[in-house]
């Protein structure tokens with residue numbers, strides 16, 4: 002089952018500047034992911050801004066610009082639903098490898114909140130909406146913040 006084994010993450014994000022980059026396909030699911038990310042960012046005390054791109058394919062370039070612009074962490078949100086076209090594999094692969102590349106290349110953590118689902122019901126179940134079993138927007142924000150704190154602390158260890 003998706004989500005089994007997920008950690009409980011509590012993070013103090015005070016002073017961290019976060020950019021949320023969010024795709025626009027599948028509006029209802031995206032609304033849930035965004036709301037979950039906002040809840041986590043508020044709970045952590047982080048400062049954030051949000052930008053929207055058309056689809057998940059465009060998330061890496063927006064994340065890259067956010068990282069280059071001084072963000073301490075990026076949260077990438079999107080929903081890709083398998084259809085009758087090869088686009089599913091192409092878009093998922095581009096988003097996944099592109100976002101990984103951004104985080105490793107820039108050293109800025111990117112929370113991966115891109116749902117890749119067989120159908121809309123699966124996506125709604127992970128969207129943090131009323132009745133959903135999982136809250137992937139919040140999870141992605143918590144992961145990005147927690148990793149930003151680790152990287153900040155690692156910097157102190159290495160340079161002390």
Ligand code: DLZ
Pocket residue numbers: 024025026055056057058059079080081082083084086088089092
């Ligand atoms: C083309 C496309 C398709 C078929 N499906 C999705 C989807 O389920 N979720 C999503 O975020 N984006 C989708 N896109 C759009 C691509 O991500 C991209 O925006 C376009 O190919 C234009 O570059």
